[in-house]
Amino acid sequence: MTGLPRNPTPPPAIPEADAVAALIQHWQVGLDRLVAADVMIATDGVATGWAGPASEAARRAGQQTSHDLAEAALSGIRAIRSLDGWARQLRQLRAEREDLLMRVDAASAELARLALMPDNTLATPVIRSRAWQEHRDLDADLASWSAKVAAADAAIVAALTTPDPVDALNADRDPRHRDAAESTRRALAEAAAAGIPAYLLSYQPDAFGGDGEVVIAFGDPVAAAHTAVIVPGITNDAATIDLQSLGALSLQAAATTRSARTARTARTSTIAWMGYDAPSHPAFHGGRLDPRELKDLGRTLGEGAAEDGGHELVEFVGELREANPLTDVTVVGHSYGSTTAAHAAVDGLEADRLVFLGSPGLGDEVDRASDLGLPAGAVFVSAAQLDPVTWLGGPHRVAGHEVDTHGVGLGDDPSRADFGATRLAGDNGREFHLDSLDQVVLNHNAYLAPGSQFADNVAAVVLDQEPATTRGRTTTGEELLAGWATQEAARALPLPWR
Structure with a gap:
């Protein structure tokens, strides 16, 4: 055809x-x-x-x-x-x-x-x-x-x-994602200004229902001989990574200064790890705890977020180990982040040392440092005497008698003498009063302040050097609170009666 x-x-x-x-x-x-x-x-x-x-x-x-x-x-x-x-x-x-x-x-x-x-x-x-x-x-x-x-x-x-x-960087225009992006930019700008190389290890603004995940390393974690992972506490999310990074940068600077002072130079990486869903509440504003709402802590917080975050932390540190098998790892948990780090340790965290800063308690599964699965002498704690968050841990005693709190709270105070941790020396914090409760926040957030004794001693732990230490507590949180309340009552009296 x-x-x-x-x-x-x-x-x-x-x-x-x-x-x-x-x-x-x-x-x-x-x-x-x-x-x-x-x-x-x-x-x-x-x-x-x-x-x-x-x-x-x-x-x-x-x-x-x-x-x-x-x-x-x-x-x-x-x-x-x-x-x-x-x-x-x-x-x-x-x-x-x-x-x-x-x-x-x-x-x-x-x-x-x-x-x-x-x-x-x-x-x-x-x-x-x-x-x-x-x-x-x-x-x-x-x-x-x-x-x-x-x-x-x-x-x-x-x-x-x-x-x-x-x-x-931020294609979807979600306001929370923009906040996370801007906070991340600020954190990395801080590193650039300090002359410290920064590595964005994770940026996931959609994680945790939009609270976001951001992980930044200051100093190359693949080449580091010593690595510190800093776990933040309540009210933090991706939008506060710049505030979290200040502590990581301060610790990096303290480690550099201490290395130079001791003539024991070693590469160090400090990591701001916002890799879990830290708890939050309307009482907490813009990444800062409103001190007027401290009374709500026991009601607002439980161990659920710390348990979930502990699993995430175990996985992250395991990935660090795979990337750099020769580094030693110190996990530094601040506030509720200490509870998270403790849960991770119970779950088999591959850390060489643990440092708890301003801890409200380490959870119901930890009564002694030996419960954390690390060798003797590898658990450290910093607890400023005028940081009321550290008064929240047990055991709880009133009039000399131990009180059953029926599960309220976050476990025992790791700074007490019989817990078995090494307590790091540092500033006790400034006095606070009913008319100056903002000082509570400043005291609680001062552990890694640039140039502080606490920061220097945490750096010593990270570098596996000898830090300055002090005796563990022998008073309970209730007794510390009672002493403060007595002083406040006396302060409120007319001058001739003080």
Whole structure:
């Protein structure tokens, strides 16, 4: 039969989606480990209020380098997002291509069969017309598929060439995610100003129902001989990573100073780990505890978040060990983070040492340091005498008699003398009164303050050196509270009666 259409042209091959996915993984690892910090530093203009060891000259010298690295890294982040979307399109287009190839093969075979038929039959016009219609349909589908491929190509080019640094970090515009992004930028800017290399190990603003997960290492954790993981307490989430990072940076600076002073230089990495869902409550505002709501602590907090967070911490430290088998690891838990760290230790945490700062208690499963599964002498505690959060731990005694709290509270006080931990020396904190309860927050958050004795002693523990110590407590939280209340009552008396 003559007058038939030509054989259809098979659709061209397209890139393998698996190859694109491999490229995504390669780029992501490189960005996360090498320049992700510089990305966010540059997008924030390297603005900082840090008053640490970095000089103004160092900031100016590093600014242009950070900017150049950031521009390249931002392009990489946009490319990763675009490649990820493109990989999904490629998989769909490849499936459609397979269908088109089968149709092309079938149409070619049918045309070859029709070509052998004579032209002088009554059915020839109908058969010829149907062959042309099927050809036009297949040609239209091939053209549509080619247009999709061209559109995908255009989209990837546009994504790679359109500057959008904010969307590169935070595409969804969720207000909480923006807060997390800005807080992360500030944390990394603080590191840049201090001259300390920062590594963004995790940035997941969607984690924990939108509270977010952010983990930043100050100093390369893969090359470090000593690593400290700092676990925060209540009211913290991804939007407060900048505040958490101040403690990590201060500890890094203290470790550097102590190493220089003792002539025992060793690479150290301090990690601000917001890797669990810390508890929160409307009484807690902007990452800070309102001291007027201290009475609600026993009602608001339980051990559930600490238990869940302990599992996350065990997994994270295990990953650190895999990345750097030669490092030793000190886990530093602050406030409710100490309860979380204790749960992790009971679950088999691979830490060499534990430090508990301002602990309200270590949970019902821990009565002695030996319950934590670490060797003798590997558990340390810092408890400022004027930090009321440390008064919350048991055992609870009134008038010399132990009281059963029926599960209320977070367990025993690790700073007591018979617990078995080494108590680190440090400032007892400033006096606070009913008309100056904000001082409670300052005392509770001062353990890793730059230049403090507590920070220096925690650094000594991290470096496996001898810290300055003091005796454990022999008074209970109730007795400390009673003493404070007595002084407050006396203070309230008219002057002649004091």
